[in-house]
Amino acid sequence: MSGKASGYLDMELLRFTTAGSVDDGKSTLIGRLLYDSKAIFEDQMEAIEKASERSGHEEVNLALLTDGLRSEREQGITIDVAYRYFATPKRKFIIADTPGHIQYTRNMVTGASTANVALILVDARQGVLEQTLRHAYIASLLQIPHVIFCINKMDLVNYDQITFETIRKDIDAVASKLSVKDIRFVPISALNGDNVVDRSEKMDWYDGPTLMYLLENIHISSDINHDNFRFPVQYVIRPQSKEWPDYRGYGGRLASGAIKVGDEVTVLPSGFSSKVKSINLMDEQLEYAFAPQSVALTLEDDIDISRGDMLVKTNNGQPQVGQDVDVMLCWFNERKLIPRGKYVLRHTSAEARCMVKDIQFKMNINTLEKDLDDKDISMNDIAKVSLRVTKPLFFDSYNVNRITGSLILVDEGTNETVAAGMII
Amino acid sequence: MDKYRINHLKELEAESIYVIREVAAQFENPVMLFSGGKDSIVMFHLARKAFWPAKVPFALMHVDTGHNFPETIEYRDKLMEETGAKCIVEYVQDSIDSGKAVEEKGFNASRNKLQTVTLLDGLEKHKFDAAMGGGRRDEEKARAKERFFSHRDEFGQWDPKNQRPELWNIFNGKKHMGEHFRVFPISNWTEMDVWQYILMESIPLPSLYFTHEREVFNRDGVWMANEPCMTLKPNEKIEVKQVRCRTIGDVTCTGLTLSTANTLEDIIQEVASTRTTERGGRADDKRSESAMEDRKREGYF
Secondary structure, eight states: OOHHHHGGGGOEEEEEEEEEOTTTTHHHHHHHHHHHTTOSOHHHHHHHHHHHHHTTOSSOOGGGGTOOSHHHHHHTSOOSOEEEEEEOSSEEEEEEEEEOSGGGHHHHHHHHTTOSEEEEEEETTTOSOHHHHHHHHHHHHTTOSEEEEEEEOGGGGTTOHHHHHHHHHHHHHHHTTSOOSEEEEEEOBTTTTBTTTBOOSSOTTOOSOOHHHHHHHSOOGGGSOOSSOEEEOOEEEOOOOSSOSSOOEEEEEOOBSEEETTOEEEEETTOOEEEEEEEEETTEEESEEETTOEEEEEESSOOOOOTTOEEEETTSOOOEEEEEEEEEEEEOOSSOOOTTOEEEEEETTEEEEEEEEEEEEEEETTTTEEESSOOOOOTTOEEEEEEEEEEEEEEOOTTTOTTTTEEEEEOTTTOOEEEEEEEO | OGGGOOOHHHHHHHHHHHHHHHHHHHOSSEEEEOOSSHHHHHHHHHHHHHHTTSOOSSEEEEEEOSOOOHHHHHHHHHHHHHHTOOEEEEEHHHHHHTTSSOOOOSTTOOSTTTHHHHHHHHHHHTTOSEEEOOOOTTSOTTGGGOOSEEEEOTTOOOOGGGOOOOOTTOOOOOOOTTOEEEEOTTTTOOHHHHHHHHHHHTOOOOGGGSOEEEEEEEETTEEEEOOTTOOOOTTOOOEEEEEEESSOOOGGGBOEEEOOOOSHHHHHHHHHHOOSOGGGGBGGGTTOTTHHHHHHHHTOO
16 A cells, blocks of 8 residues: 555544634634645635625635534524534544534533543633633533633734733633543634644744644543443344354444453343353454444353343443432423433433432533522533433443443433433 | 554444444334445445344345446446345336426436435335435535434424434434434545545445546536436537546436546545545535535435
8 A cells, every 4th residue: 555545544533522602713713723634625615705705704704614504504603513524644533513602502512422622712802701611511521531722812912921821720720620631721813823733923932732733642542441341232143044053243332441352241230141252343353352342242151132231341340230320411402301200211222211300409500500499400401310210220420431321311202312411 | 552542444433333233223124225336335334344244134225316327236236246135226217207206307407306206205115214324424514414313204304403412322213103214324434534444444346436438528617427318518529538436426416537546545645635525526516505405304315
C-alpha cells in the first residue's frame, strides 16, 4: 500500500459534543474547524453562498452548514442534534452539534452521551453565564472525560490576558463542585481563526496548545473502562448448518474490560461458570478482545444463555445485581413523569418494566442547587429518582461504566423514549 | 495501553455490527436494502460479520428502477450466489404498470422519486417491520440529523421534528402495528471511511467504480452514461471518455467522474483531493435546497 492509503490504519476516532447558543460563535467555530481541515467541499460552499445571499446575509454564513432541516433554516436556529464529520491525518472526528438553550437540554444530553470531549464556548465579553454552568453540569452528569472551555471572541476584548484569566478562575471555582476529570482552557477567536488550528500571533501570552492540537492529541484510549469485563449478550448465533451443526456463539459488544481465550466467565443471572473457547469475528480467530469491540464468544460448556444475560469474568469485580436502582433522570417528553407510573426500561440488552417509586429531588441546572420540594418533572428536567424493576438488573455505577450504568425509559402507550437515566 | 487500541475503521465496524445485531434481535421481520452501490455492499459485508458462521438472518431487497447499469445487476447476482443470501427484487415498472406511480416526462425524467412508491409497497407486501439502509449522515444535510433507528408512521413518513432521542448505544425499536423503522447501521461513516474499509477488508466491488471507457454525454456540466433509457437533447453529443462512478444510483441520476483511477489506492487518493461532495454528481439532490428532506419525509431511503 502506498503511503497515503496506509496512513489511515493508525487513526483514532474521537467523538466530541459542542453546546452553545445562537450568539456565542459555535457555528462559526464548527465552520472554521470543517473549513480549515478541508471538510467543506466546493459544492457545499456554493450552496451556502447562495443560501446566505437569499436570506440577506452580507457575508457567507457558516452556520447554514449545520442547520439541516428546512424549519431550522427558516427560523435560523438549531433544533436537533446534528452530526458532522472531519478528519486530520491523526484522527477522525464526529461532532454532535447541539443547541444550547435550556429548552433543548434533552438534545445536549443526547449529544453528550457518547462524547469523549465536550467543547463549551464562553463569550469573552460576557464571561461565565448561567448557560456556561448548565453546559458544564451536563458534561459532568454525563461523565464526559474531557471538557475544553473555548473562551471565544478574544478579538473583541483586544486579546486581553486578564479577561481570559478572570474567566478561567470563575470556571475553576464552579468546576470544583463538578466531577470532570480533565478541564482545559483555550483563548480563541473562531471568526479570525486565532488558536483554532493555527497559533495566534496576537496572544503571545498564551503558551498552551491550540484547540485543534488538543483535539488531535488529548489522550482518549484510557477513557474506555478496561478494568472489569462486561459482556451483555445481544444475539445468540446458531447456524445449525451441515458445516456448523453445534456452533453456539454469543454475539455482543464488550461494554468494558477485556477477555481472552481460556478465561473463566460467569453467566448472569444463572450463575453458571465456563471457560471461553473461542473469540470470533467472521473467520478471524482472536486471542483476546476488549471494549468497544463487537465479537462472538463460544464457551467450553453448553449453558442456556439468551439475550439480556451478561457474561462477566469470574475472577474480577462483579457488577451489582438488584431490582432497586437510584438514577439521575433526564426527562425528554412533553408528557410529564407520572409519580408511581410504570414504564418500560431498557438497560444494555435487557428489557424490563419498572415503576417510579420516589422522586428525591429536582436539580436546578442553572444554580446547581437541589430542590427537594418540587416533584413536578417535565420536559428537560433533571431529577434523582428511585426505580423498582420487575427483574434484577446487572449494573455498575454510571461513574465507573457508561454502558452498564445507563438506561432509558419508554412510554408503554406511545412507545416514545421519555427519559435517560444514569445509575448512581 | 496500545494492546487495547483499535483504529477508527475497526471502531466504526464494531458500532455497525452492534446496530445490525440489535435490528435482528428487536424486530420480527427485518430486511436490508441493497442497491449494488458501495455503501450497501459494505453494509452487507458487516451483516455477514455480525452473524458468522450463520447466514445473514434476514433477506435483502433491491428496488429496481429498470434503469440499471448492467454491471450492478451482474455483481448483485454473483454476490448472492456466493454468500447464499436471498435478494428480493421489487420493480418500479410494476408500480407504473399498476398505476400507483406515474412516469416523469422530459429529458431529465428519473425514476428516482418513484422508487419510494415501490419501496413502501415492497415493505408492506412482505410485512417487513424494519428496513436497513446504507445512508450516511455525511452525505447530505437532512441526513445529518437522522437517527440510527428512525421511526416511520403507518404512511412510511419521517417526522424530523419529532424524532426519538437516541443515547449511548441503547436503541428503542418499539412501534405500533403498521409502523416500521428505517435503520442506518453506517450512519457515522464518511465516504473516505467506506473506501478505506473496502481496501482494508479487500471487498470486491462492481467494475463501474474503476476507470473504464464509456460512451458519455455532457448534461449541465455533468457526464452521463449513454444507455438505452437516456434521451439526448439536440445539442448533446456522444463522446468516449475514461470515466468511473463515484457513487452508483440508477443510470438517469448518476454522474460519472472523468478519472483514470484503476485501484482502490488510486480512488482513495482521488477522494482525498476532490473538492466536491459525492452527491454533487447526483441530479436527484440538485432539484432544490431541501430535495433530500422532502423525499425522506415521504419515505425515501
